[in-house]
Each structure stands twice: as C-alpha cells, then as structure tokens.
Amino acid sequence: MREFQAYPTQKASNEIIFRFKDEESANQFLSTFQLFKQTLVEIQVRDDREISAKQRRFIYALFKDISNWTGYDPEIIKQGFKFDFERLKDIDEISLSNVEKSVAANFLTYLLDFVADHNVPLSFRPLDALEPEDVAHWEYRALIEGFDVLDGSRPVELAHGEHAVGMGRDRDKISNIGNTVFSLSHTHHMELHKIGLNAFKAKYHINGVRVTPEIIKELESRGRRFGGKGE
Known part of the structure; x- marks a missing residue:
C-alpha cells in the first residue's frame, strides 16, 4: 500500500x-x-497535535498509583503498560514526550480501564485527565464497576437524573430504562440533590449514563440492582 x-x-x-x-x-x-x-x-x-502537559502529568500519576498498588517500580509499570498498549493497538513504540494527542488520550483510557478492572486507588480525579470524548466511557465503567465517577471511591449509590426516586415516588414502580443515572458516593449524591442536576453536570462536566436493558442485565450479572420494574 x-x-x-x-x-x-x-x-x-x-x-x-x-x-x-x-x-x-x-x-x-x-x-x-x-x-x-x-x-x-x-x-x-493524522492528528498532528502532540500530547499535552496535562495528559502527560496524569499518565505519570497513573504509573505512580499503579506502582503503589502493585509494589513494582514506576519505570517497570511504565514500560510494561507501554509495551502492552503498543502490541494491542499494533503501533510502533510511542514516546510520552511527543506522542500524538489522540494516541495519548487512548493510552489514558487504557490505563484507566486497568484501574477500573482492579480497583486501584487513585490520587487524582480521573475526569480531570480525560478529553471530553472519553468521559462517557469512564462514566460507563464507573456505573458497571461500582465506583464513584468523580473520585473513584467506594461504596457508591446509583443517583437518578431526570426521574429521581424519592419524594413519595415508589422505587419498585419506576423503570430506569431510558433514565440517566450517575455512580456516586453518598457525599456526591447529596451534592447532586443540593445543587440540582444541571448545575452538577456543569460543575463536573459529566452527562450521566442512559440506562438500557443491556446495562441492567450487566449490573444484575454482577449482583447489583437499581430497584424498579422492568429490571
């Protein structure tokens, strides 16, 4: 070619x-x-934009957090994840000093997927590290894996968006299909109710996850339920 x-x-x-x-x-x-x-x-x-200082900073923060969790040296973590990512994406060796911005964004998402899969404690808010187009993926992972979408903490509550449960509404008579939900700690859940949905979404630059039958099925397979009909 x-x-x-x-x-x-x-x-x-x-x-x-x-x-x-x-x-x-x-x-x-x-x-x-x-x-x-x-x-x-x-x-x-071709994306001619280079990795941003913000992306690089968060990538190295992830290396450090994964290092603390595994006990391995951060440099070993760096080389191991780079090698696996390059092999997975079938790309040449990348340099974190000048890699394309879009590739850096994919690498960040790859690292955060590992964090989500293994419940690695983080020292920063993941949403601060992501490009806008990658936020939705992190919101989905937070919902499915059961951690706070803002700071990665556990345990969490499923906070409803447009069709909130409460104020006399019967949880068992509400279908969540089509509703927007957020995976939040109790503190962040209470903040959502205090400042309102639109202000909360604007403050943290998130949109919530639109519930589908597939999402409900996936949550149930993990022993988690919304509560409500049609689930």
Missing part, C-alpha cells in the same frame, strides 16, 4: 477537493490509482 499526503481545500455538497504538495505528487497518486484499477481510496486523518 502506498501513502500520499494531501490537504482538503474545498467542499461542495458531498464532494471534497484535495490539494497535493506539488504536481508531481498528484501525478504519482493518479498513476498509482490507475495502475491498481482502484475505485475506492481510503483516507486517514
């Missing part, structure tokens, strides 16, 4: 015009395209 670099310059409906760096490159692309009689070109978008 040959790779070419080009930049999108103009859009018209569902058509996009790409500009190559010079005419020779464009001609090479066309000749390759015609040589193999292709009718489809695969386009990959």
